[in-house]
Amino acid sequence: MKGIKYILGSALLMLSTAVMAQAQRNEMLLNAVSFINTPYGVKTLDMNNEEQLVLNTDEVDCVTLVENVLAMSLAENSQTLEVNEQDFTRWLTKIRYRNGVIDGYPSRLHYMTEWISNGIKQGFLEDITAVQSPYTLKTDINYMTSHVNSYPKLQLSADNVAKMKQIEASITGQEVHYVPKDYLTDEGFFWIRSGDIIAITTNTPGLDVAHMGIAMNVDGTLALLHASTTDMKVEVSKVSLKEMLRRNKSWTGIRVIRMKK
Numbered sequence: 001m002k003g004i005k006y007i008l009g010s011a012l013l014m015l016s017t018a019v020m021a022q023a024q025r026n027e028m029l030l031n032a033v034s035f036i037n038t039p040y041g042v043k044t045l046d047m048n049n050e051e052q053l054v055l056n057t058d059e060v061d062c063v064t065l066v067e068n069v070l071a072m073s074l075a076e077n078s079q080t081l082e083v084n085e086q087d088f089t090r091w092l093t094k095i096r097y098r099n100g101v102i103d104g105y106p107s108r109l110h111y112m113t114e115w116i117s118n119g120i121k122q123g124f125l126e127d128i129t130a131v132q133s134p135y136t137l138k139t140d141i142n143y144m145t146s147h148v149n150s151y152p153k154l155q156l157s158a159d160n161v162a163k164m165k166q167i168e169a170s171i172t173g174q175e176v177h178y179v180p181k182d183y184l185t186d187e188g189f190f191w192i193r194s195g196d197i198i199a200i201t202t203n204t205p206g207l208d209v210a211h212m213g214i215a216m217n218v219d220g221t222l223a224l225l226h227a228s229t230t231d232m233k234v235e236v237s238k239v240s241l242k243e244m245l246r247r248n249k250s251w252t253g254i255r256v257i258r259m260k261k
């Protein structure tokens with residue numbers, strides 16, 4: 001009896017070590033770290049005449065960094081840790097396009113409000129601030145159609161403008177949970193984990209989110225791993241996320257979103 005108990009005990013111990021090792025493997029964080037020093041690429045998704053899936057891990061902006069990291073993490077086989085290209089492409093399409101369907105420029109999820117809702121609806125994202133933060137804001141979205149000159153694909157097509165106006169109206173007036181920047185601390189909160197997606201909310205009229213990145217705990221400080229337009233590359237912020245927000249008058253707070261796998 002004693003022998004059996006011992007064998008069972010050590011089998012359980014081995015099992016829990018394996019479980020622990022898996023729990024400790026933070027795909028989002030590891031994949032995000034692999035992008036450090038990748039050059040910043042401007043408007044990399046807008047180079048083709050016809051809307052098509054752009055695969056580019058050589059140059060990223062704040063959104064495409066997060067999209068690539070998320071697609072890699074979702075596509076990663078938990079046993080072999082391999083990412084096959086077909087799965088990666090399938091996930092990237094689901095992440096970037098409304099209901100995973102590519103159907104022209106307006107089918108791309110240009111606004112992070114809709115990008116997040118789509119991910120939740122498709123089952124691969126969860127809204128952590130919705131559970132953890134009591135503070136809410138109401139979306140008022142019209143930035144793209146109010147700045148047609150900044151978007152060549154809108155400048156060239158009245159149809160695209162009309163479709164984007166409809167989309168903007170459909171995502172305006174939504175109540176979303178966020179953490180106002182005054183409540184954020186340099187350490188962050190216990191419920192914000194390394195690898196979480198951070199969307200920075202803004203008071204720029206007509207816009208919902210102004211920047212995004214991946215949460216990273218650096219010696220007890222909550223920092224942001226992001227594609228920086230200041231240094232034109234992917235890097236971990238030298239100051240805390242709280243300090244980044246404090247320095248930018250148009251940034252109002254954060255939404256915290258987590259991959260659900």
Ligand code: 2YP
Binds near residue numbers: 207
């Ligand atoms: C998005 O901008 C674009 C998408 O069209 C594009 O400009 C808007 C409303 N959407 O598909 C996507 C990927 O290139 O970028 C982002 C932009 O952030 C930039 C690119 C950055 O900091 O690297 C998202 O909306 C995230 O924050 C905002 C920001 N746009 C503006 O500030 C106008």
